[in-house]
Amino acid sequence: MSPVVVLDDVTIRYAASPRPALRSASVVVEEGELALLVGRTGSGKSTLLGTISGRVPHFTGGHLSGRVTVAGLDTRTHRPRDLAGIVGVVAQDPMAGFVTDTVEEELAYTLEQLAVDPPTMRRRVEEVLDLMGIAELRDAPLRDLSGGEQQRVAIGAVLTAGPRLLVLDEPTSALDPVGAQDVLATVTRLVHDLGLTVVMSEHRLERVAGLADTVLAVAEDGTVRQGEPRSVFADLALAPPVVELGRVAGWQPLPLTVREARRAATDLRDQLVTTVTLSPETATPPTHLADGTDQGAHPTAGLTATASAHAPTTALQATGVTVRHGEVDAVRGIDLSLAGGEVVALMGRNGSGKSSLLWALHGSGPRTGGEVLVTTPDGSHTDPADAAPRTRRRLVGLVPQSAPDLLYLDTVAAECAQSDHESAATTGTTRALLDRLAPGIPGAQHPRDLSEGQQLALVLAIQLATTPPVLLLDEPTRGLDHPGKEALATLLAHLTTDGHAVALATHDVEFAATVADRVVVLSRGHVVTDGPAREVLTESPEFAPQVAAVLAPVPLLTVAEVAACLTTPPVEVSDDPAAVSDYLEPDGRGAR
Structure with missing residues (x-):
């Protein structure tokens, strides 16, 4: 494999910012890899994506030190227009980037800007329609499409140019679970079947952690850590629930998907099915809000205060x-x-x-x-x-x-x-x-x-x-x-x-x-x-x-609930799996 993206000791500074947006970042993304970009809101993820596409600093301003190369081209001397046929960028809101009215027109627009001849344009549009599974939508108005369909059209619009690198900024943030699965299945097919390189920023890590080949973790000080997903998520504060569950249960290696976690959870499910708390009042640890406030003994070991002092109205x-x-x-x-x-x-x-x-x-x-x-x-x-x-x-x-x-x-x-x-x-x-x-x-x-x-x-x-x-x-x-x-x-x-x-x-x-x-x-x-x-x-x-998918039929929803059950003194009450409901409150809520 050869690297498609290389950041060599890159620091980005904006004039109005008190700290660098990126600090001494060194990153290598190989050809055919799916690189997952994670980090806190405002940590510099968008800056990193912009640096890869050449928009930073050419469009945004700021000072770049170090060296960025994309497909061997130095972004200092090659502006975004020089990279248009190499890097395809899809922003968070696909509708905000559409410039035409229908699906087919949107796919052709990119090629028109690149002055592609009509026969080649027609061939590429048809190929992308089939590749993205949207051929039946070719004449559909863009505003009438579902969120997942719009996202696939947005990806298809940049694929018509035949890029080597696809940059995706929060591609599933506005999508329902099924729409998100469709988009991610498409991205996975592009990586595995076409060898496309993808750099993707995403907050909903539960959807994408198992798909990544490498993880780029941007810290709040602008530094970037790169590594294999399991090693990065092992001690990263930002981790999907299956990883957090693996930490609580002590599983090695840590799971990245529901499938891996369910295979590892056999003993844990057996323990939880046959173990309940004695009563919500006496056998459940107190809950603390994120600000340290003690809510008292209550079986909600997450962040939600469920016991209101007010009568329901x-x-x-x-x-x-x-x-x-x-x-x-x-x-x-x-x-x-x-x-x-x-x-x-x-x-x-x-x-x-x-x-x-x-x-x-x-x-x-x-x-x-x-x-x-x-x-x-x-x-x-x-x-x-x-x-x-x-x-x-x-x-x-x-x-x-x-x-x-x-x-x-x-x-x-x-x-x-x-x-x-x-x-x-x-x-x-x-x-x-x-x-x-x-x-x-x-x-x-x-x-x-x-x-x-x-x-x-x-x-x-x-x-x-x-x-x-x-x-x-x-x-x-x-x-x-x-x-x-x-x-x-x-x-x-x-x-x-x-x-x-x-x-x-x-x-x-x-x-x-x-x-x-x-x-x-x-x-x-x-x-x-x-x-x-x-x-x-x-x-x-x-x-x-x-967590529910991993532990079914045990009716737990979050890692906090599992941790509360494991730390509460267990009491054997029944071999019946339904007995797990005994520790829940009358309204059906447990250690949420």
Whole structure:
């Protein structure tokens, strides 16, 4: 094999940044490898991807020391246009990069820019249509495609140029589990069958860890560590659940896939099936939130505070909600209630109606029919659609998928100050929330210059500062790293403990397993499942988190639950596998 990407002692400095974005990074990616790029939000992953494509520093500015070569070409002397036929770049949001209206036109556009002759263009487009499995979509409008289909078209659009290297930035961040599997299966086929080299950044490591040939871990100081996946994940704070489970169980070698973990988990499953705690009150270790707060003895050994001091009350009641976009019925007569102190996860494939439902519940989006009532602090009921925007914000908070749409000032500090003012919150409240979700963002930085995860964290902080009775979140973990998700889970735990209701639309099954009390699955605008999170997630092959898939039929969802069960004094009560449910609370929740 010959190296396709070589970074030799590379340091990148931006004028406004107090530290280098990359520091003395040395990386080698061989031909035909899939390199997985991991690191905290804002650690420098996007800079590393930009360095490989030549966009850093040619488009972004900054100072580069060291040497970067791609397919033998030095990026100092070869600008991005010189690398266009060698490096294909696919950004996080495929729709933002589309420039035409239909699939076939988008695939041909790249070749038109490269002045490829028509016969060759026609041949390459047909080859890519077949390669990506989208031939039947050739005439389809891009806006009508599912998220997974859009992502495959975006990858196909750069493949028509015949690149040797494919750079993917969070390719599955907005996709449902099935769509993500389709995209990753396509990427794997490109690597294994065509010998394409791929460098991919991804936060949802459970989806990709088992596919990688090498891992590039970017530390918060900008240094980069490269190694074989098992060796890097062995002591890396950012690791998929199966790796964390392997650490807790002491498995060697560490598993990277559910298949490997399930083979190693035979004894662990037997132990958990026949071992239960004596009672939730006396045999379960205390839970500590990420900020060190003791929640007392309770079988939730993760981040979620589930025992609310408030009696359950209906915070929001939706009846017969219908949303129509043109000729499309996005939401079809849905009834949904949200109780104070409850986290409800809305799940389902892309296009199932989750976002449309959230906007309708908020009152600022279209609602063709039905009624939504929010319980106000004085006990009355108000339809948020009838409330003034300032009043509505105090009743129902919404963080949309396109979080940057809510950012309109020129610095992070100004956004935080304006949020405190509009929320009537103590000065510094929003900034403190932001620092818990994504620490270290300079106050003078322009919000549009932040990474997608940092922008999301800022918008989350702005909405959380108001602490409305009902909080609606649309894909709140998109772009967030693992510590950011932990911080968000802790904040949601505090909100629910204080009686707030939370509904979040998500494709992140691991996050749902950590925070959700209830899961509502939508399909084509209808509710197809509404039940306790443990029941829905363990019984669904599509939405099961990795721990549930590894330990089935033991109904555990997270590594924290497993660790709690292993450290709690065991008591033999039955040989019946169903006995494992005895340690769960009456509502079906255990050491979440």
